[in-house]
Amino acid sequence: METSFIITFIGDDRPGLVEELSAVISDHQGNWLESRLSQLAGKFAGLIRVSLPSDRGALLEDALKQLSERGLSVRVHTLTEADTSASNERAIRLSIMGPDRPGIVREIASALARQAINVIDMHSDVSSAPMSAEQLFTANVEAEIPASSDLDALTDTLEQIANDMSVDVNMDLL
Structure with missing residues (x-):
């Protein structure tokens, strides 16, 4: 065995x-x-x-x-x-990019947790932006969404975070 x-x-x-x-x-x-x-x-x-x-x-x-x-x-x-055992939940991918600042990961993670969305993979980095040398935060997140999740509400929440933190957040269903 x-x-x-x-x-x-x-x-x-x-x-x-x-x-x-x-x-x-x-x-x-x-x-x-x-x-x-x-x-x-x-x-x-x-x-x-x-x-x-x-x-x-x-x-x-x-x-x-x-x-x-x-x-x-x-x-x-x-x-x-x-x-x-295999999960039967839907999957999403988030791409996040913008000026580095404290709290970006916390805000995104909190929004996902409030809807019981499980992060299954995350890669993040801070590097110099090509033209300005400003510190640029990037992240790619894959997550599992319960079938009961309200995608419109999640989209609205992510857009609000993007506006508040001056970052781009894109979500794709996988």
């Missing part, structure tokens, strides 16, 4: 880090199913979903925790059947 696990980790970015993780997973008969890995501010962090024989989970967790000697903080979470 196979069991699925989510492995979370963070450590100083360095060559060979992914190889170390993949070797431990492979050595314990694990199958690397999917991942989200990223370097940010000199750190390397990620989420990895693996499957392996049920009786190998504790051994895998012990082996991964030994990587802390090399500066890597690792946690292993066992997934249940409910964790892996």
